[in-house]
Every structure is written in structure tokens, then in C-alpha cells.
Amino acid sequence: MQFLKARLREDEAAARAVKPGKSEDLKRLKARVLADVEAKRQLVAWVEENFGTVLKADAEARGLPVLQKGAVHLIAALPEFLRSPVIERLVWAYADHPDYDPGWGLTEYMHEDEADGDKLRSRTGGRTP
Template sequence: MRSDELAVMMEFLKARLRDDEAAAHALNKNKDVEALRDRILADVAAKRRLMWWVEKPRDKTAELTTDGTTWKDKAVNLAADVLTDLWVSRRDPVICELVAAYEGHPDFRPEWKPTEDEYEHTDFAKRR
């Protein structure tokens, strides 16, 4: 996945989480609705933590990168790039899965829809 595409997906997801959070706060208070509101807010907070977890390797790479003037600096930069690529390739699919939950939203892009060959489908009902 291109980093610019991921950035657009992250912005889309951030906006949907703001929408969910606002909707949860707008609910009238009674026992059932309050429990639903609390669950929605907990869900929004968990998704934000996952987004942070996905973005963290990019922050770490910036800390590792040097000015690149010596062979040692160039080696450190190369190692940081390889490590970031590895982290990102393992973490970016999390954003794809979170974004997929908003498929019915008018700003959702068709190319964000996961395809069957992108991941191995697990039928949890058969595992029981």
C-alpha cells in the first residue's frame, strides 16, 4: 500500500471516529443507551490506540535517521528504512480492516474494500 493512500485512509478513519464519538455523546441518557454510548466511546478509543500503533514505526524511523554523510550514517538510514518497511507491512492492514467497517459511508472509496485474496478468511463458527 502506498503511504499517500494510507494517509488518506487514516484521515477518513479519524473523521469517522469523530462522527462516532459525537453520535455517542449525543445519545439521551437512560441505562441501556448509556451502556451503548460507553461501548461506542471505548471502541473509538481502542481504534485510536490502534491507529497510533500503526503510525509509531514511522515516528521511530525519524528518530533513527541520520544526516547520511558517512558510510555508517548511510547504513543506519538503510537499516531504519528496512525496519520501517517491515513494521509497516505488518501493521498497515490493521487500518484497512478498521476502514472496511465504514464501507457504507459516502466518502468510502471502492478501492478500500478488502478482497478475499488479501487475507485468509477464518470461519470462527467452525472452530467451536
Template sequence: MRDVAAVMEFLKARLREDETAARAVKPGKNQDVERLRARVLADVEAKRRLLVWVEENRFTPLKAEAEARGLPIWQRAIVDVIAGVPEHFRSPVIAVLVAAYADHPDFRPEWRLIEEEQELGEEYEPGDDKSRTRARGRTV
């Protein structure tokens, strides 16, 4: 996924929409609706925590400290490598989370999961801006 920042902003906006919709559901006599509302709010909170986990990079301060301490270039290079690894390993979480919103009008085709592209086979044309065929039971 090339533009992690754009995907993160897209996800944050969708989570705000989901939270707003869930909070708009008025408590009533139907306990199933109340449980669904609570589940959606818990889901939003869990996804927000995952986004924070992906965005955090605890090695960034270490990188700044290495430069400030005047470490030799080879040691700074090692710190740079270590600082770059976490996002690489954590960003697939974002790809999976964003897939749930593939039917949203602002969803970009390049955010599609690789598995979904392979399922589409010959019907999928990268760069095709027209509406997509069915993927995993969803119209996209």
C-alpha cells in the same frame, strides 16, 4: 492498501462522527441505551489506540541516528529495512477497521477488503464507480 494516509484520515473522521453521535445521546432511564453509548465511546477509544499503534514507527529515530552517526552504508541499509517493516505488518489492521465504514459515501472502492472482492466474484468490476452489490450482508 496503497494510500494508508488517506485511509487513516478517513477513519479518524469517522471516529469523530461516531464519538459525536454517542455523546449526543442523552442519559435517561433506559440503561440499555446508556450501555450502548458507553460501548460506542469505548469502541472509538480502542480504535484510536489502534490507529496510533499503526502510525507509530519506533525505528524512525533509529534511522535518523544511524545517518547522524555516519554508519557504513550497509548498516544504514539494514536500519532502513527494519524501519520499513512495521508499517507493512501493522497496516492490515487499518484495512479491517475501514471495512466497517464501507457504506459511507466517502469510502473508496479500492479500500474494500480482498475477501469481499472475492465474494463479489463476477459482479465486481475493479474501477467501476457505480454502486456495488451486496457484500457481507451490507449494501455498498
């Protein structure tokens, strides 16, 4: 998550630094990048703000016995498990970044030029960034 948030800050800073002048294409690209950053930030917030995280924090704060705490963590893991692929897929765009960790899930990444556009091929598995 921290890796992705840092890349989004970099993307936003780069887009804001663009001085488009009279180029309408550059103005649209800048606006699209800024909108893309905001959309990704909202997805990150959606992943982070799930009730599983709240459940685990509550279990810790209440000092539940180990067995009950384990049950809460197991129940809380489901929304995290279902939401974490969102972050994995967002991180794919940064697979060529020097700080990218291949253990985050992307082991193969390539675009194939096809008549109908690029096709992303990938295999996943691993830790969440």
C-alpha cells in the same frame, strides 16, 4: 489513517449527542460506542508510533547517502507492513461511507446470517487508508 480518524470523531460525537434518559440499554450502547472509539484510537496510535517511522525520520534528518537511506526505509517498512492490516480491518466498518476508497483493501463486504451469528467475508489488497 485520516479517513479512520475522521470516522472515529464522528462516532464519538454521535454517541455523546445521545440523550439516553431512563433507557439502560441506550446508556450501555453509548458507553460501548465510546469505549470502542477509544480502543480504536489506541490501535491507530500503535500503528502510527512504530519504530519504523522514527527510523525513516532519523535517516532523513541525518542526510544519509541514498543507499543507506534506502536500507533504512526497507528495514522500516517491515513494522509498517505488519501493522497496516490493523487499520484496513478497522476501516471495513465504514465501507459504505461516501469517502471510502475501495483501493484501501476491501473489495467485497457482506454479512451472512447464520445460526451462530453474522459471518464477515472479505477480500483484501491495496493501499492503507
